[in-house]
Amino acid sequence: MTTTATQATDPDGIVYEAEIVDDDERLLPAAPAGAPARYRITRHTILTDGELPPRADEEPPFTNKDIYVPPSVKKRITERGARNTRVNRDSTRTRFEQWCVKERRIAQPTTTTANVAAYFGHLMETGKPDGSKYSPDSLLAYCSRIVSWYPKGERPDASLVREMIEDYRLEEYIPAGGEKEQSAGLTLKYLVKVLAKIDETTRIGRRDAAMLVLQYGMLYRSIEVTNLLVKQVRVDTDGVWVWTAKSKTRRNGKGRWRFIRDRADLRIVARVRAWLADLRELREPTEHDQNPTDGEPAYLPTKPLFRALTTKGNLKRRKNATVRGLFLTGRAVNEMVQARAAAAGVALINGLKVTSHSLRAGPNTDMAEALVPLSERNTAGDWHADSTLADDIYNRPDGTIDTSRDDPLDAVPLWGDFEGQAAATGTQKSRSEPIS
Structure with missing residues (x-):
């Protein structure tokens, strides 16, 4: 309950005329009585002959309930x-x-x-x-x-x-050299090199290998692979089923299961099984024990599939991770992909940097070269049905960039004093000479 008051002058002082009203029924201020009629006219007002615009003072009798909402x-x-x-x-x-x-x-x-x-x-x-x-x-x-x-x-x-x-x-x-930076396509030709350099005898190695093959198989963005829950991956005898709750282009759509068939070069089933076995052994760390035997299991249906690990392969405490909680960040995945690619000697492919997005461009490029129709690639990568991004932006065939190190200017002799210096040092090469 509240009390509203108005002042009235009086020879002996000020007299307050008070009125008690219910908070929930308090009306919003109304137009003063006797005020000239005012009309609401906007760019959307449409009238015909004889019609008047709506009056500004003919608003619904809104109360506090109509404009206030709970804090939640x-x-x-x-x-x-x-x-x-x-x-x-x-x-x-x-x-x-x-x-x-x-x-x-x-x-x-x-x-x-x-x-x-x-x-x-x-x-x-x-x-x-x-x-x-x-x-x-x-x-x-x-x-x-x-x-x-x-x-x-x-x-x-x-x-x-x-x-x-x-x-x-x-x-x-554009004249200043501005151009859109693209990630390289981490196609199978290069991905198998990355996987071969991972030490899968370690827990971190098994996690990273499983993440790489799943991200490649699903054409996932980094945030999508980090958002996976334990219950959203199911291992079958000949492949893996993966549930995507939502994606960047399907934010309001229904989730879906998609099957990734096992293949000898990726060994998806073996790698995912190995990581799930690790996850079953892990317990949430405490202040005094990194993997308490009686601690809360990491392998629970609604927990993240991929977790941050210590150098010893235990779960990292996420006490200060207020934004993502137990979930990895997209940046962490990107850093992992770049580090693994660099270790395999493929940090750059055709002059483009390898990033986590390379695991989206790579499989699309492989499928395009295998003549998989655009419609099927759009479905696999969760692009819109009528999108051409898979062809226009995410296709990175090796042949689109001249990767040879032969320069036709090698045939032109050096001019001036530099010619003698080149002869002395042996730096001048003919076009027929192989380039190391």
């Missing part, structure tokens, strides 16, 4: 969407707001097209803190996050900013 619901609203999406969205908006404050411009509760255009002009001209240029695709993502911050009908003109970004792409970014 407010938290769900605030934290809606994937965590990475929220973090990126909020950081982009914060940077824009901070820049507006510094430039004495207004960012909230509304802003202008000029403010947004000036901000993106600033990003294009100054670049990143490390001196490199912002990629046009990053700027387009920033634009979407900032513009969608405002209610519909009050948003800045995003089309103008997008045109600025496309001009920047053509006139500044």
Whole structure:
């Protein structure tokens, strides 16, 4: 219950006229009595002859109940969407707001097209803190996050900013050498070399080998392989069944099982079985014991399939891992893949870096060269049914890049004094001479 009060003047002082009302039924402020009629007209108002727009004072009698939600619901609203999406969205908006404050411009509760255009002009001209240029695709993502911050009908003109970004792409970014960085395709030709260098007599080696073959077989992104639960992998006699709850392109769709057939070069069944056997032996560490015999098992249906390990092969304590908890991060997987590739001498393939995304491009490239139809590869990689990314972006055949080390300029003699120096040191090579 609350008490509302109004003041009334009196010769002897102030008299309060109080009224007790129920909190749950308290009405929102209404228009003053006798005020002239006001109408609500927006860009979406449609009228015909004889019609009047809706009156602004004819709003429903909303009470507190109609606009208040429990704290738990407010938290769900605030934290809606994937965590990475929220973090990126909020950081982009914060940077824009901070820049507006510094430039004495207004960012909230509304802003202008000029403010947004000036901000993106600033990003294009100054670049990143490390001196490199912002990629046009990053700027387009920033634009979407900032513009969608405002209610519909009050948003800045995003089309103008997008045109600025496309001009920047053509006139500044590309001429300056900007290009989209791609990961190499870790095809079977190279993956078997990586696997051969892993010491699978160790628990860490068995975990990494199982993760690599599963990620290759499922065309997984790094975060998708880390999100796997124990119950979502089932070993059969001739292959492995894997359940994907959701993916980047199928966020709201139903989960699905997919079968990966065992093969002699990957030995998926043996490697997954070996890691599951390790997981059954592991217990959650305590402050004084890394693998207590009576501790909580790591092999439980709703626990992560892949875990962080110590150098001795026990589970790492995740006391400070407040973001991912027991789950590995995508960055950890990427670092593992890069380290394993480097150990096998394939850190670079055709001039491109091997990353965790190479285990998505690699199997797609292998299937494309085996003439697997695009529709089947889209299903395997969880791309949209009508997507052409598997052909346009994720196909990395060796023949697309000149990997020979022969330079036709080798046939041209050195000019000037350098010719004598080359003859003395033997550095000049003919075209017919094999290059070491």
